[in-house]
Amino acid sequence: MSYAMVNWTSRRRVEAALQHEIPDRVPLDFAITLHAYLRLRQYLGLPDEHNVQADRFFEVRPALDVIAALGIDMTFVRLRKPANVTPRPPLADGTQLDEWGVGRKLVDLPSGAKLFEVTYRPWKDLHPNEIDLDGYEWPDPHAPGFTDGLAEEAQRLHHDTGLALMGRFGGPILEIGGYLRGFEQWLMDLVKYPEFSRRLLHRIADIQIALDEAGIREAGETLSVFKVSGEDLGMQDRPLFSMKVWKEVLYPVLDRRWRAARAALDRYAPRAKVMLHSDGAIRPFLPAIIASGVELIDPVQGVCRGMELEDLKRDFGDRLSFHGGVDTQYILPFKAPDEVRAETRRVIRALGSQGGLIAGPSHFIQADVPPENIVALCQTVVAEGKYPV
Numbered sequence: 585m586s587y588a589m590v591n592w593t594s595r596r597r598v599e600a601a602l603q604h605e606i607p608d609r610v611p612l613d614f615a616i617t618l619h620a621y622l623r624l625r626q627y628l629g630l631p632d633e634h635n636v637q638a639d640r641f642f643e644v645r646p647a648l649d650v651i652a653a654l655g656i657d658m659t660f661v662r663l664r665k666p667a668n669v670t671p672r673p674p675l676a677d678g679t680q681l682d683e684w685g686v687g688r689k690l691v692d693l694p695s696g697a698k699l700f701e702v703t704y705r706p707w708k709d710l711h712p713n714e715i716d717l718d719g720y721e722w723p724d725p726h727a728p729g730f731t732d733g734l735a736e737e738a739q740r741l742h743h744d745t746g747l748a749l750m751g752r753f754g755g756p757i758l759e760i761g762g763y764l765r766g767f768e769q770w771l772m773d774l775v776k777y778p779e780f781s782r783r784l785l786h787r788i789a790d791i792q793i794a795l796d797e798a799g800i801r802e803a804g805e806t807l808s809v810f811k812v813s814g815e816d817l818g819m820q821d822r823p824l825f826s827m828k829v830w831k832e833v834l835y836p837v838l839d840r841r842w843r844a845a846r847a848a849l850d851r852y853a854p855r856a857k858v859m860l861h862s863d864g865a866i867r868p869f870l871p872a873i874i875a876s877g878v879e880l881i882d883p884v885q886g887v888c889r890g891m892e893l894e895d896l897k898r899d900f901g902d903r904l905s906f907h908g909g910v911d912t913q914y915i916l917p918f919k920a921p922d923e924v925r926a927e928t929r930r931v932i933r934a935l936g937s938q939g940g941l942i943a944g945p946s947h948f949i950q951a952d953v954p955p956e957n958i959v960a961l962c963q964t965v966v967a968e969g970k971y972p973v
Contacts, residue, residue, distance in 0.1 A: 594657035598748035599808055601939040602857045602880065602905050610936045610969030611748070612962060613658040613907065614944040617642045619697045619951035620958070621650075627955035628653050640688065640700045643948055648745065654959070655966040658809070658942070660750040661738050663799050666729030672721075679704050683723040686763040697951035708766035712773065712780035717787055725754075725794035734802040742806035750809040750859070753799030754792035757785055757837060758815050774829045785837040793844045800848040807856040809880065812845050818864020821889045830869060839876045846877035859907060863947070865889045867896075874903050883908035883946045884935070893934035905940040910961055912945045917952040921960035928964040936973040943969060 590596060592608045600607040616624070618638040625633060630649050638644050645660060672681040679687040687704025707715050741749055761784055762770045773781045792813065800810060815838060818824055825834060842858060849856045859880035860873060867890035870881075884906045886893045893909060909931040910916065915924060928943065935941040943965045949958060 593746035595746055595748045595808060598657050598942060599855065601941060602809070604902070604905070604939045606939055606971045609971065610932055610965055610973065611657040611942045612655055612944060612965045612969075613942050614646075614656065614949060614958070614962075615643055615947075616646060616949040616958075617697065617951060618644050619695070620949045620953055620955070621646065623951075624955045624958055625650060627959070640682075641948070642697065642699065651747065654962040656747075656962070658748045658750055659741060659745070660752050660811070661734060661741065661799075661803055662752050663730045663734065663795060664732050666727045668729060669724070669727050675704060684760055684763065685721065686760075693951070695951040702763055705763060705766040705769075707764050708769060712777045715780075715784075717783055722787065723791055725791045725798065730795065731798050731802040734799065735804070738803040738806040748808035749803070749806050750811055751799050751803050751807045751853075751856075752811045752813070754795035754813055754841075756813045756815055757788045757792055757841060758817075758834065760788045761785055774825070774833055778829075778833050781833050782837065785833070786840075789837050789841050793841055796841070796845050797848045800845070800852050804852045805855065807849070807853040809859050810845060810849055810853070810856050811859045811861060811882070812842055812878070814861035816861075816863045817869055818862065818866040818885075818888060818891075820864060820887070822865050823868055824864065827868065830872075835869075835872055839872070842873075842876040842878055857905070865891055867891060870900055870904070874900065878904075880905045880907055880942075882906075883912075883944075885911075885913075885946045886931075886934075887911055887913060887946075893931060897935050897937070897940070901935075901938070901940055905942070906935045907942045908944050908946045909935055909941070910943065910945050912947045912949065912953070916945060916949065916957050916961070917954075919957070921956050924957045924960040925964045928961050929968060932965070932969050932973050936969065 597607040598611045601611050621644050633647055636644055651659060672685060674680050675687060681687050685706045686702060688700040689703040691699055691701045693699055738749060741747060765773060845858055857879040858877055859882055860878045861882045863885060865888040881904055885891055886909060910928050915927045931943060
């Protein structure tokens with residue numbers, strides 16, 4: 585398709601890139617946590633934003649003035665918290681429990697930021713035979729309130745901003761299993777008790793799929809991308825799971841969820857692409873992930889073994905697009921703006937040819953990233969991400 589005379593809105597730019605066509609420039613997106621966001625607003629000279637809403641990971645959705653100032657091409661919509669769902673009673677020590685029965689405590693980080701650390705895992709000390717999956721008080725994905733106002737918000741953003749819209753609805757599957765069992769016990773379950781692990785993960789998947797489908801139905805054709813939550817599958821130097829565990833326990837569950845998302849999108853938002861968030865060295869899993877209908881990978885950690893950017897583009901770039909890529913472990917927190925610009929150029933060259941790239945950081949921007957480095961990344965994409973790269 586020729587785009588010579590196209591009026592390049594952000595949405596057109598993102599959708600062309602995800603079709604592996606050539607937009608005017610590489611699209612730009614990022615995810616950012618609260619403390620970094622507040623410092624960024626101050627650095628940009630923008631007025632204070634009151635009542636900024638952060639999630640349990642302290643991620644926030646950037647306001648439209650920040651998006652405009654930096655040339656960001658995307659924003660997102662989420663489900664609501666149902667107001668009429670009765671919270672679980674707290675534990676004797678005051679620990680608050682979430683909808684899964686998992687307890688968290690607010691802890692201070694050295695950077696000055698905060699994090700909700702998991703401190704209570706309801707099944708940590710139980711043998712699988714002692715766990716009644718059928719009798720547990722699971723979250724109700726059909727409770728009224730999850731989608732209140734979602735369709736209206738999505739339509740407003742779609743019509744008023746020109747931004748590409750990402751839907752983020754159901755939560756993770758594997759992570760919830762780890763929260764319920766405790767991470768160490770859960771990893772052992774995958775090997776010692778695979779049948780229990782499959783049953784548990786399928787039960788969680790049922791809930792997340794229902795939430796995905798509810799959000800996709802409400803947001804409909806406003807969506808350009810659907811983020812199928814996050815399933816961290818890799819460490820820095822290897823996959824987190826053996827190929828045996830992957831094939832026999834994890835992949836059948838995840839495949840069901842990813843295919844359900846694609847089916848819902850085909851019905852309500854056929855243009856939208858499925859994006860999977862997974863950290864780390866996940867290259868051995870990519871062929872199966874692609875076969876399940878995932879079309880976009882986030883956040884692309886090029887410092888991990890097997891995730892070298894040029895190799896990913898060469899081997900998977902005709903079937904997969906990439907979201908992120910600019911290193912958040914060594915470059916964005918600790919290097920000077922000129923080095924950030926050089927790294928951003930490298931990512932654009934490695935992943936951006938023939939479309940297929942939405943440039944941004946390789947994870948959430950955390951509190952240790954200086955605002956001048958965020959601006960350097962964004963300015964480089966906008967000014968130097970022109971095609972041909």
